[in-house]
Amino acid sequence: MKQKISRPRDILYNQKWMALVMGGPAILLLIVFLVLPFVFALFYSFTNRSILPTQLNPMRFIGLDNYRELVRDPVFYKALGNNLFFTAIAVPVQCTLALFLAILVNRAVRGIGIFRAIYYSPVVIPAIITSIMWALMLDPDKTGMINTLLSFLSGGHIRPLNWLYDQRTAMLSIIIMCVWSGVGYQMIIFLGGLQSIPKGLYEAASIDGANGWQQFCHVTLPELSNVTVFVFLSSTIMSFKLFTQVFALTGGGPRYSTTTIVYMIYSSGYVDQRLGYSSALSVVFFLIILSLSLVQQSATKMSKS
Amino acid sequence: MTRSRAGKAKKGIARFLNYALLVFVALIFILPIMTLVFGSFKTDENQLLMDMSSFRAFLPVGELGTENFSDVFGRIDVLNYLKNSVIITACSAFFGIVLNSMLGYVLARFTFRGRRAILKTIISLMIIPMEAIAMPLLLICFKMSLINTLTVQILPFLIDPFTIFFFYQGFLKLPVEMEEAALIDGCSYPKIYRSIAMPLSKPTVISVLILCSMGKWGDVFWPNMVTRGREVRPLSIGLTQLYQALPRDWGDIFAFALIMTIPIMAVFFIFQKQFMESVATTGIKG
Numbered sequence: 001m002k003q004k005i006s007r008p009r010d011i012l013y014n015q016k017w018m019a020l021v022m023g024g025p026a027i028l029l030l031i032v033f034l035v036l037p038f039v040f041a042l043f044y045s046f047t048n049r050s051i052l053p054t055q056l057n058p059m060r061f062i063g064l065d066n067y068r069e070l071v072r073d074p075v076f077y078k079a080l081g082n083n084l085f086f087t088a089i090a091v092p093v094q095c096t097l098a099l100f101l102a103i104l105v106n107r108a109v110r111g112i113g114i115f116r117a118i119y120y121s122p123v124v125i126p127a128i129i130t131s132i133m134w135a136l137m138l139d140p141d142k143t144g145m146i147n148t149l150l151s152f153l154s155g156g157h158i159r160p161l162n163w164l165y166d167q168r169t170a171m172l173s174i175i176i177m178c179v180w181s182g183v184g185y186q187m188i189i190f191l192g193g194l195q196s197i198p199k200g201l202y203e204a205a206s207i208d209g210a211n212g213w214q215q216f217c218h219v220t221l222p223e224l225s226n227v228t229v230f231v232f233l234s235s236t237i238m239s240f241k242l243f244t245q246v247f248a249l250t251g252g253g254p255r256y257s258t259t260t261i262v263y264m265i266y267s268s269g270y271v272d273q274r275l276g277y278s279s280a281l282s283v284v285f286f287l288i289i290l291s292l293s294l295v296q297q298s299a300t301k302m303s304k305s
Numbered sequence: 306m307t308r309s310r311a312g313k314a315k316k317g318i319a320r321f322l323n324y325a326l327l328v329f330v331a332l333i334f335i336l337p338i339m340t341l342v343f344g345s346f347k348t349d350e351n352q353l354l355m356d357m358s359s360f361r362a363f364l365p366v367g368e369l370g371t372e373n374f375s376d377v378f379g380r381i382d383v384l385n386y387l388k389n390s391v392i393i394t395a396c397s398a399f400f401g402i403v404l405n406s407m408l409g410y411v412l413a414r415f416t417f418r419g420r421r422a423i424l425k426t427i428i429s430l431m432i433i434p435m436e437a438i439a440m441p442l443l444l445i446c447f448k449m450s451l452i453n454t455l456t457v458q459i460l461p462f463l464i465d466p467f468t469i470f471f472f473y474q475g476f477l478k479l480p481v482e483m484e485e486a487a488l489i490d491g492c493s494y495p496k497i498y499r500s501i502a503m504p505l506s507k508p509t510v511i512s513v514l515i516l517c518s519m520g521k522w523g524d525v526f527w528p529n530m531v532t533r534g535r536e537v538r539p540l541s542i543g544l545t546q547l548y549q550a551l552p553r554d555w556g557d558i559f560a561f562a563l564i565m566t567i568p569i570m571a572v573f574f575i576f577q578k579q580f581m582e583s584v585a586t587t588g589i590k591g
Contacts, residue, residue: 012493015415026408033461040441124573126523143357269440286437
C-alpha cells in the first residue's frame, strides 16, 4: 500500500516515515551506547589501551597478550571459582526456598496478597542497603545478631564466626544476604507457574488417592518443569553479575575470596585504568553469559516440545 | 454431628497453623527491615549497636528521637542526593518507557524494510550484559564529555533491548481491529499509539516503571564510575561513602538508608498488585 506524501501532515499517516520517527531515536541510542561499546570491547581487548593513553604509553596492538595474561592470572581463576561457588550454592538454595515460599503463598486465604508483598519486599530494597544491614547483622563483634542467634540455637557450640572478615566465610556471608534479598523474585515466578497448573490435575490425583507429597511429586513438579528451567538459568545468569555486595562490603577481599569476574572488570578497568585487559575480561564474561543464555534457550525449547 | 465438629476444629487448627507459618516466614523478611526502621530512630549509638545482638533490635526501645536524621542532614547534603536520585530515576523511567515502547510499537505494527532484521538484532542484543560493555562505554561517555553530569547517569541506559521486546510482545497481544478502526476515522499513527495502544498496555508500563526505577534507584556500579563530585551523585553513592567513611556512625547510616528506602518502597506498594501479576505471568527480567 503506497501512500503519497503531499503535505507534511501526511507523514503522520505513513508507516515508513513513522517507523523512522518513532523508532529512530531508540535505534540511534542503541547503536551509540550498546553496539558501539560492545565492538570497542572486542577491539580494545587486543590492545594495551588505558582509559587515558599518555605519550609514554600510547595505544598499540598487542595481539592476544591480554588473553595470555588472563589465562595465567591467578586472580582470574580465583574470581571464576568464586563465581562458580556462589552460583553452585546460591542458585539451588534460592530456587528451592522460592518454590517452598510460592507453594506457601499459593492459596486463597484472606490477606495472602500482603504476605506475597512482604516476601517480595527485600527485592525492592536496593542491594547497597541490604548489604549494609547484613554487614551489621553479620558483625563478628558482640553486636552480630547472627552470631548471637547461632550461639543460642547451638547451645553455645558454634563459636562466633568472622563472616565477612574471614576468607573462608566471606563469600558465604554474601550468599546468605543475596538469598534473603532475592528469593522473593523467584517466588513470584514460581507462583505464576503454580497458578497456571490446571486444578483438574489435582482433583484427578486426589481421586486416585494421591496424598499431598505424591501430588507435589507427580503433578506440581512435572507441570512446573518449564518454569523451573527458566528460574534456574535466569538466576544463574544473574548470579554471575554479582557486584554491588562485593563492592560495598569487601572490595573483593579478604585475599580475593570475594572477587568476582565483574568486580575484576571494574578493578582492572576503572581502578587500574587498564582498559585493554579489562576488555579481555569483559569478552570472556560475555562468552560465559552467552553460553548460559544459549543453554537456557535450548532448554526452554526442549521442555516446551 | 461430632464428626463434623471435629472436622471443623481440625480445619480451624489447620488454618491457624497455616497462618502461623505465613507469619513466621514473614518475620524473617520483615525483622531485618525493622532493625533499619527502628535503628534509625535510636539516638544512642552504643545502645543501637548493643541492641543489634538481641531481639531489642526489632523493637523501638531505648532512647528514641530524630537526632540521627538531623545529624545526617547536617553532615551531608541529603536533599541534593535525593534530588539527583529522583531526577535520574524519573527521567530514566519516563524516557525509557516512551522510547522503548515507540520502537516496540513500530516493530509490532508497521511494515517496512528491515523490520525483521532489526527485531532479530534486538533479540540478540538482549544477551549482552551491561557489565561487559561498561568500560568502553565509560570511555565513550568520557569522549562525549558527559562525565560528572546527570545526563550520563540517564542517557546511556535509556534503551534496553529487553524492554523493547517486552513492549513489542505486549503490543502484539492487543487486538489490532480497534487501531484499524481509528485509522479509518482519521487518527494518525502517533495518536493511535498514544491514545489507544499505550493506555491498553498499562500492565507492561507499570512493570517497566517498577523494574527500571528499582534498577536505577539502587545502582552503584555505573554512578560510582561516572561521577566525581557530590553535586551530581545519587543516594546510592552517598550511602556507600557514608558507610565506607570511618569511624562509622551507624545511627546516621540507618537514617540515610531509611530515607533512601522509603520512596522506592512507596512506588512498589502503590503498584505492587499489578506488578506482581505481571512478573508472575511473564517471568520478566532474566
